[in-house]
Amino acid sequence: xxxxxxxxxxxxxxxxxxxxxxxxxxxxxxxxxxxxxxxxxxxxxxxxxxxxxxxxxxxxxxxxxxxxxxxxxxxxxxxxxxxxxxxxxxxxxxxxxxxxxxxxxxxxxxxxxxxxxxxxxxxxxxxxxxxxxxxxxxxxxxxxxxxxxxxxxxxxxxxxxxxxxxxxxxxxxxxxxxxxxxxxxxxxxxxxxxxxxxxxxxxxxxxxxxxxxxxxxxxxxxxxxxxxxxxxxxxxxxxxxxxxxxxxxxxxxxxxxxxxxxxxxxxxxxxxxxxxxxxxxxxxxxxxxxxxxxxxxxxxxxxxxxxxxxxxxxxxxxxxxxxxxxxxxxxxxxxxxxxxxxxxxxxxxxxxxxxxxxxxxxxxxxxxxxxxxxxxxxxxxxxxxxxxxxxxxxxxxxxxxxxxxxxxxxxxxxxxxxxxxxxxxxxxxxxxx
Amino acid sequence: xxxxxxxxxxxxxxxxxxxxxxxxxxxxxxxxxxxxxxxxxxxxxxxxxxxxxxxxxxxxxxxxxxxxxxxxxxxxxxxxxxxxxxxxxxxxxxxxxxxxxxxxxxxxxxxxxxxxxxxxxxxxxxxxxxxxxxxxxxxxxxxxxxxxxxxxxxxxxxxxxxxxxxxxxxxxxxxxxxxxxxxxxxxxxxxxxxxxxxxxxxxxxxxxxxxxxxxxxxxxxxxxxxxxxxxxxxxxxxxxxxxxxxxxxxxxxxxxxxxxxxxxxxxxxxxxxxxxxxxxxxxxxxxxxxxxxxxxxxxxxxxxxxxxxxxxx
Numbered sequence: 141x142x143x144x145x146x147x148x149x150x151x152x153x154x155x156x157x158x159x160x161x162x163x164x165x166x167x168x169x170x171x172x173x174x175x176x177x178x179x180x181x182x183x184x185x186x187x188x189x190x191x192x193x194x195x196x197x198x199x200x201x202x203x204x205x206x207x208x209x210x211x212x213x214x215x216x217x218x219x220x221x222x223x224x225x226x227x228x229x230x231x232x233x234x235x236x237x238x239x240x241x242x243x244x245x246x247x248x249x250x251x252x253x254x255x256x257x258x259x260x261x262x263x264x265x266x267x268x269x270x271x272x273x274x275x276x277x278x279x280x281x282x283x284x285x286x287x288x289x290x291x292x293x294x295x296x297x298x299x300x301x302x303x304x305x306x307x308x309x310x311x312x313x314x315x316x317x318x319x320x321x322x323x324x325x326x327x328x329x330x331x332x333x334x335x336x337x338x339x340x341x342x343x344x345x346x347x348x349x350x351x352x353x354x355x356x357x358x359x360x361x362x363x364x365x366x367x368x369x370x371x372x373x374x375x376x377x378x379x380x381x382x383x384x385x386x387x388x389x390x391x392x393x394x395x396x397x398x399x400x401x402x403x404x405x406x407x408x409x410x411x412x413x414x415x416x417x418x419x420x421x422x423x424x425x426x427x428x429x430x431x432x433x434x435x436x437x438x439x440x441x442x443x444x445x446x447x448x449x450x451x452x453x454x455x456x457x458x459x460x461x462x463x464x465x466x467x468x469x470x471x472x473x474x475x476x477x478x479x480x481x482x483x484x485x486x487x488x489x490x491x492x493x494x495x496x497x498x499x500x501x502x503x504x505x506x507x508x509x510x511x512x513x514x515x516x517x518x519x520x521x522x523x524x525x526x527x528x529x530x531x532x533x534x535x536x537x538x539x540x541x542x543x544x545x546x547x548x549x550x551x552x553x554x555x556x557x558x559x560x561x562x563x564x565x566x567x568x569x570x571x572x573x
Numbered sequence: 574x575x576x577x578x579x580x581x582x583x584x585x586x587x588x589x590x591x592x593x594x595x596x597x598x599x600x601x602x603x604x605x606x607x608x609x610x611x612x613x614x615x616x617x618x619x620x621x622x623x624x625x626x627x628x629x630x631x632x633x634x635x636x637x638x639x640x641x642x643x644x645x646x647x648x649x650x651x652x653x654x655x656x657x658x659x660x661x662x663x664x665x666x667x668x669x670x671x672x673x674x675x676x677x678x679x680x681x682x683x684x685x686x687x688x689x690x691x692x693x694x695x696x697x698x699x700x701x702x703x704x705x706x707x708x709x710x711x712x713x714x715x716x717x718x719x720x721x722x723x724x725x726x727x728x729x730x731x732x733x734x735x736x737x738x739x740x741x742x743x744x745x746x747x748x749x750x751x752x753x754x755x756x757x758x759x760x761x762x763x764x765x766x767x768x769x770x771x772x773x774x775x776x777x778x779x780x781x782x783x784x785x786x787x788x789x790x791x792x793x794x795x796x797x798x799x800x801x802x803x804x805x806x807x808x809x810x811x812x813x814x815x816x817x818x819x820x821x822x823x824x825x826x827x828x829x830x831x832x833x834x835x836x837x838x839x840x841x842x843x844x845x846x847x848x849x850x851x852x853x854x855x856x857x858x859x860x861x862x863x864x865x866x867x868x869x870x871x872x873x874x875x876x877x878x879x880x881x882x883x884x885x886x
Contacts, residue, residue, distance in 0.1 A: 332767025338682035338704030338742060341766050408683025452659035454684030456702065 143167070144559065145175030148182035149518060151508040153484030159186065161514040164557035169510060179562070181518050184551055187488045189221025189515030191495040191504050192465065193313070193392055194288070194368060194440035197223070197254070199245065200238070201230030206445035206535045208245035208254055211465070213533035214443070215252045216560040218465040219517035219550035222253035222496070222504045223443075227264070228289040234259035234270035236278035243280040251560050251568075253504060253515075258282040260301045260312060264290050269297070269304060276308040283500045286313035288368055289415075291350060293319050298354060302363035309500055311364040311390070314354055316375070317416065321346035327456055329402045329417045337405060339455060342417045344372035351375050355382035355389050366498055367391040369442050371416040373426035380435050390498050392440035393427050395464055395471035400424075400540060410451045410458030411540050414444070431490060432481040438495040441468050445536030463539040466532050469519060470546025477521070478547055484521070514557040517550060525549040533566060577689045577696040578873060581707040581746040589714070589750055592872050596715050599875070600868035602639060612879040613642035616673045620646045621664070621688075622699070623679040628839060628863065629699050629709075633676045636870035642673075642878070660684060661691050668692040674878055677701075682739075695877050703737045708873060709838055710743035712865040714751060716858050717793055719865070720834045725752035728789055730782050732758040732819060733797030733846050734808075736765045740838045741797060745773050756788045760818065762808040763799075779819050783828040794829065795836040796821050796847045812845050823850040834858045 146159040151169075158173035159166060197211040206214075208225070215223045225242050227233035233242060239256035246254020258275040262268045264287045275282040285305060292298045292314060301312050322342040328334040330341025351367055355378060358365035370376065370391045382389045396414060401421050404412040412418060430436040444461025451458045472491065476482040482490065496505025506512040524545045529537040553561040560567055577583075584592070602608050618637045620630050630646060637644035649663055660679075668675065668691075675696045677685045682702030689696040700706040714724065721727055729748055735741045735757050748755050755773035757764065768775055774788050781787035783794065799815060809815045816822070821835065826848075829835075835856040841847050852859060 330766045332770040335736075335765030335767040336742070336771075338702050338739060343766075408686050449659045449662075452661035454660055454679060454681035454687055454702075456681040456683075457660070 142177060143175035144554070144557070145173050145178045146181045146186065146518065147178055148180070149184055149186040151186045152488055153185045153521070156182070161554065161557050164514055166508065166510050166512050166514050179518070179552060179559070185484050185519040185521045186508060187219070187484065187517045187519060188492040188505055188508060189517050189553065189555065190219045190469065190491045191499070191501065192220050192223040192441050192443070193284070193438055193495045193499060195223040195225055195443045195465065196228070196445065196461070197225045197242070198445055199229065199242070204535070205447045208242060209249040210533060210535040211443070211445070212246060212249040212251040212254060213566055214465040216553045216555065217533045217550065217564070217566060218467070219469050219519065219553050220252055220465060221515035221517070221553065221555045222255060222501060224255045224257050224284055224499060226288045227257045227259040227286060232259050232264050233257065234262050234264070236271065236274045236280070239275050239280040239282050240278050252555055253501070255284070255499060255501065256280045256282055257284045257286050257288070257313070260285045260287045260292050261297060266290060266292060266294055266297060269300060272301070272304055273308070276310055283308065283310045284313055284366070285310055286315065286368065288313065288315045291315050291317040291319060295353060295357070299357050299361060302357055302361040302365065306363055311366045311498060313366040313368050314350065315368050316347045316350035316354065318346040318350050321349065325456060327413055327417060327460070328405055329419050331402070331420065333402055333405065337408070339405065344374060344419065344423070347372055347416055348374045348378060351378050355387050358389055359385070359387045362388070364388045369394050369397065369416055369440070370427065370436055371397050371419050371423060373423045376426050376430040376435055379430070383435060390437040391435070392438040393431055393436045394442045395439060395468045395475070396462055396540060397427055398424065398431070398475040399471050404540070405455070408455045410453065410455050411462065411538055413455055413458050413460055414462050415460040428475055428479065428481055431476065432486070437490065438498065439468065439472055439491050440495065441465050445534055446538045447536065451538055461538070463532070463534055463536060466534065467527055467539060467541045467546060469550050470525065470548050471541065473521065473548035474546055514554055516554040518552040519548055520551050521548050523549050578707055578877065579686050579689055579696065579698045580705050581710045581743040581750070583707070584747065584750060586750050586752070589711070589747060592711060592869070592876060593715050593718060595872035595876060596865070596868040599871035600864070603864060603867065608639050609641055610639060611641050612875060613637065613640040616642045616878050617671060618642045618644045618674045618676060618874065619667055619672045620644065620676045620699070621649055621667055622647070623649045623684070624700070625650060626678055626700070629678065632863070632866040633699060633870050636867050636874055639867070640871055640874055642874065660687060664688040664691050668694060674874065697873060697877070700739055702739065704739050705743045706739040707743045707747070708866070708870055709740050710747040711873070712862055712869040713744055713795065713836055714747055715865040715869050716836060716862045717834065719861065720858060721792055724748065727753045727792040728756065729753055729793045729795060730756045730758055730791045731795045731797065732779060732821070734763045734799045734803060735759045735768070735797070736763045737800070738797050744795065745771055749773070756782055758782050758819070760809055763803070779825065780828065783825055791829065791833060793834050793836065794821065798838065798840065798842060799846045816845055820845060821847045821851040823848055826851050826854065826856065829856065831856070836862060838862070
């Protein structure tokens with residue numbers, strides 16, 4: 141077994157140390173360590189491997205946009221060692237067969253821990269519960285259930301789902317969008333700009349009212365609720381209220397909602413079309429503050445690959461979603477670190493520790509100390525890099541950050557003690573699996 | 574003049590005035606026995622319509638033909654998303670046939686802007702979703718000028734489903750450019766989000782507006798079509814209640830001076846937003862609008878195709 145040594149890395153941005161990795165675990169910390177393979181990490185920040193709670197890998201169904209393997213590669217390049225593959229595939233991940241297949245494909249790719257998310261309702265139809273217990277007990281050991289892409293709008297079904305997952309200590313991750321207030325056509329933040337552009341409005345209240353209802357359901361059932369991609373300041377207020385009362389609610393925010401604002405829609409370029417929509421700068425500021433103070437627990441990418449031909453339409457007719465895995469760390473550095481809102485300890489907490497805890501993922505989001513699994517990310521905190529979609533490992537190119545300089549970059553990623561990315565490049569070609 | 578005409582906001586006051594003046598000269602052609610002028614001979618205009626339209630498409634077609642252009646109508650309804658072809662592919666395919674100018678209508682806001690960003694030829698927006706319809710605003714301004722003279726400081730009330738109206742958006746922009754004042758009148762559910770930031774006033778009370786009590790004397794009234802589907806969307810409860818609050822009834826006509834023109838972009842829902850007394854009465858300029866449509870579109874096509882060549886010569 142070869143040993144890997146990271147030389148001069150700064151765990152969580154603290155004092156520099158060498159890190160010796162052996163047999164998949166952190167074997168030794170200290171200066172002057174030797175190993176078979178040495179990575180010069182002088183001055184680089186060492187983080188626990190990033191954990192994404194919200195990833196669309198598109199397999200099965202839309203392998204032209206992404207596969208478990210290409211999405212895993214994109215995740216590794218982005219510094220992730222675990223991703224949660226959302227259930228809105230075709231067929232839907234609402235059975236043990238599908239979630240086990242996704243988990244097997246992830247294991248075969250071997251680049252990150254691919255954790256399938258199970259559907260809450262059969263076929264995402266919002267009517268009957270999916271076979272949640274079977275998925276939880278399957279080899280995929282599903283602990284996160286979500287109809288993401290669609291809201292569990294029916295209050296009774298949401299209540300039952302929250303109750304039903306209790307034996308597995310699982311969590312219901314809600315895509316909060318009241319379909320009566322924001323239907324499938326709604327695609328732009330409802331406000332002066334949407335009115336001027338004539339785009340169907342997606343009012344923030346469609347999110348806020350569902351979150352308000354769901355925290356009360358979480359209180360009533362005593363179950364765990366997770367709110368996906370929070371986009372509005374008033375949702376933050378609801379979360380703060382609920383957390384102050386001890387309700388078991390957690391929440392995530394996407395990198396793009398931390399950096400981009402609705403004014404980008406004025407060109408009608410669907411690369412900026414995402415659900416929930418980009419919001420005004422006041423919301424962005426509130427989301428940053430909520431992530432900084434912990435009201436929002438995690439950054440989750442909502443990585444949503446799309447083939448070009450699904451975006452080359454009029455804005456309202458194009459697909460929702462943007463890529464996120466390969467730019468997340470750089471965006472968080474710009475929005476949170478460079479603004480002084482989070483230090484690297486905070487980044488590790490919001491992008492690794494807390495997401496792993498929410499998903500009940502052992503072996504991820506662990507402290508950097510001897511004996512812990514070696515899932516690690518090496519970040520250059522002061523190297524500005526211009527986003528070039530042509531270099532992405534993702535099969536798709538729909539990034540809203542193309543051409544934009546981001547102030548930090550992932551240098552290397554180590555998964556289960558093995559380097560998956562070295563100096564920004566994948567160390568093994570992606571298999572066809 | 575801008576390369577493409579996508580929004581009424583593309584026109585400054587001088588450009589808009591020049592177009593309206595040119596339309597006056599084009600209008601004279603309509604009363605001739607032989608209506609064809611030669612300037613666009615050998616040029617090809619494609620009306621690329623992704624959405625059904627009779628009057629706008631015919632109007633552009635006649636305008637192009639009277640200027641001697643070859644005009645081809647392409648109905649692309651349902652071609653894009655439903656057939657799996659992207660908007661980009663459709664636009665590039667049509668443009669690749671050697672087209673000099675595209676006239677595009679599409680049911681989605683911003684679609685015409687997208688098309689203009691992909692093709693090399695100039696593009697005229699013939700209506701995109703609930704966004705804009707700049708030649709409609711030009712023909713309305715032309716009609717108003719014919720009745721009122723210069724539009725500076727004139728007061729136009731636009732009434733009806735503002736939220737879903739591309740006609741209203743383009744009219745607010747162009748009338749503001751021409752120095753006129755606009756009041757939008759609708760129930761709160763049919764006003765767009767953020768309308769408070771628009772360069773106009775708004776009101777929920779049609780009677781107070783038409784009588785001049787709320788915003789000063791009204792010089793012209795534009796009634797917008799209200800789609801019956803809006804009832805199922807919960808925007809208003811019944812036709813009866815809408816007509817009572819916002820229809821231009823014979824009684825409301827009496828609030829207006831006799832020389833106040835009544836406009837409607839058509840097609841009209843008689844008995845809903847407009848009574849027959851208003852539609853057919855002496856104030857109605859609905860047919861003048863249709864005539865103006867051809868003249869204004871001739872002016873637009875001429876300035877975009879022949880006008881550009883003259884400028885380059």
